[in-house]
Amino acid sequence: MAPRRAACLLPLLVAVASAGLGGYFGTKSRYEEVNPHLAEDPLSLGPHAAAQLPAACAPLQLRAVLRHGTRYPTAGQIRRLAELHGRLRRAAAPSCPAAAALAAWPMWYEESLDGRLAPRGRRDMEHLARRLAARFPALFAARRRLALASSSKHRCLQSGAAFRRGLGPSLSLGADETEIEVNDALMRFFDHCDKFVAFVEDNDTAMYQVNAFKEGPEMRKVLEKVASALCLPASELNADLVQVAFLTCSYELAIKNVTSPWCSLFSEEDAKVLEYLNDLKQYWKRGYGYDINSRSSCILFQDIFQQLDKAVDESRSSKPISSPLIVQVGHAETLQPLLALMGFFKDAEPLQANNYIRQAHRKFRSGRIVPYAANLVFVLYHCDQAKTSKEEYQVQMLLNEKLMLFHHSNETISTYTDLKSYYKDILQNCHFEEEYVVNKHFG
Numbered sequence: 001m002a003p004r005r006a007a008c009l010l011p012l013l014v015a016v017a018s019a020g021l022g023g024y025f026g027t028k029s030r031y032e033e034v035n036p037h038l039a040e041d042p043l044s045l046g047p048h049a050a051a052q053l054p055a056a057c058a059p060l061q062l063r064a065v066l067r068h069g070t071r072y073p074t075a076g077q078i079r080r081l082a083e084l085h086g087r088l089r090r091a092a093a094p095s096c097p098a099a100a101a102l103a104a105w106p107m108w109y110e111e112s113l114d115g116r117l118a119p120r121g122r123r124d125m126e127h128l129a130r131r132l133a134a135r136f137p138a139l140f141a142a143r144r145r146l147a148l149a150s151s152s153k154h155r156c157l158q159s160g161a162a163f164r165r166g167l168g169p170s171l172s173l174g175a176d177e178t179e180i181e182v183n184d185a186l187m188r189f190f191d192h193c194d195k196f197v198a199f200v201e202d203n204d205t206a207m208y209q210v211n212a213f214k215e216g217p218e219m220r221k222v223l224e225k226v227a228s229a230l231c232l233p234a235s236e237l238n239a240d241l242v243q244v245a246f247l248t249c250s251y252e253l254a255i256k257n258v259t260s261p262w263c264s265l266f267s268e269e270d271a272k273v274l275e276y277l278n279d280l281k282q283y284w285k286r287g288y289g290y291d292i293n294s295r296s297s298c299i300l301f302q303d304i305f306q307q308l309d310k311a312v313d314e315s316r317s318s319k320p321i322s323s324p325l326i327v328q329v330g331h332a333e334t335l336q337p338l339l340a341l342m343g344f345f346k347d348a349e350p351l352q353a354n355n356y357i358r359q360a361h362r363k364f365r366s367g368r369i370v371p372y373a374a375n376l377v378f379v380l381y382h383c384d385q386a387k388t389s390k391e392e393y394q395v396q397m398l399l400n401e402k403l404m405l406f407h408h409s410n411e412t413i414s415t416y417t418d419l420k421s422y423y424k425d426i427l428q429n430c431h432f433e434e435e436y437v438v439n440k441h442f443g
Contacts, residue, residue, distance in 0.1 A: 026279060027278060028367075029371035030253065031124055031374070043134070045131060058138060062379050065304075066327065067371075069120070074115040085102070088103045091231075115153070115154075120256075122162040125160075129165075159329045219239050275367065280351055282336060286340070287345075295430065298430035302426075302427060304378060307326060371400070379397075394415055395414050
């Protein structure tokens with residue numbers, strides 16, 4: 001009777017143990033963590049209605065940069081999970097309940113899944129498309145041209161196809177993925193930036209702060225607690241294996257909407273430490289840690305404004321807008337540097353291995369910025385009754401369907417002229433040769 005009662009209690013204990021962890025999964029976070037209303041109604045526009053525009057303003061162009069939807073773990077993550085799970089299966093004793101429960105957990109991830117889009121990810125994209133169409137019905141009306149581009153990664157191509165399906169027959173261009181333009185130069189600019197690859201991606205010392213935090217007191221405490229729960233010597237675990245266990249909790253929640261027994265290893269305080277580890281990596285590899293991280297996105301930033309410029313020119317010439325809808329699907333690594341280039345979510349103090357406590361209320365929380373299905377949307381408006389020519393064209397920006405405050409005005413709408421003026425340096429002085437190419441004398 002006692003073992004049976006314990007077995008019945010296990011799901012309840014797991015649920016209690018994992019309560020509140022969902023907000024700390026960093027880039028592996030569900031989109032619902034930033035828009036909780038979608039958990040009840042995935043088509044709800046929520047409380048974030050568009051800001052009141054001046055009279056007689058009509059949207060001319062929408063430019064959206066999306067992160068792919070919920071995906072499976074990569075092959076590398078699956079291998080590490082298999083290693084940890086195998087170790088538990090070999091060593092787990094009945095007297096160690098947590099280890100026994102995890103040893104009995106069915107390891108269903110296979111390396112062939114390797115970062116592919118999950119069914120949940122397709123729904124993420126279909127629902128996002130329907131919400132954007134409901135928010136901007138004039139732009140998504142029948143017979144409006146949709147320019148759809150993607151990175152070459154399968155999860156992004158499938159996300160683009162799912163987004164298009166979500167719009168229904170009026171805008172659908174067919175189900176064939178080949179109709180989506182592959183544009184790695186814009187969606188995976190980080191692969192094409194030699195400076196970034198040399199100074200950050202392939203530089204063993206670039207992640208010094210991340211590695212220092214892995215060996216620091218906060219992570220040591222989490223590691224020892226997990227080792228104790230699993231009845232393993234702490235020497236048999238490292239920060240990477242602990243992180244794999246934590247991320248398995250996140251994958252099970254995002255992909256299957258279940259609370260995994262892996263979650264029972266972590267408290268909310270543990271989750272905050274592991275979130276900081278994830279954020280440190282994002283900060284030093286994709287955010288403000290090094291200038292080249294954000295400068296590598298210049299090519300995408302400039303392309304956004306070139307298309308906005310083109311729409312303004314066409315409108316002034318009374319021509320139809322050739323590209324009213326431009327949707328591009330990339331990665332967290334596409335969006336994070338772009339937002340850093342624009343100066344968003346910048347803390348007064350850099351994220352470092354030794355200031356975890358001081359960063360408790362940091363702006364730079366990757367799970368709030370680039371969860372699965374994250375989206376940055378620029379909307380250009382033409383205002384017929386503008387008092388001045390400067391006010392005739394105005395812009396809004398939405399991140400994850402919430403209006404953003406512009407730095408230069410602290411408002412959610414800006415004249416296009418003022419926005420271009422604020423980012424004049426980046427638009428004029430961010431050149432491929434200077435930003436991307438490593439000096440031949442380097443190294």
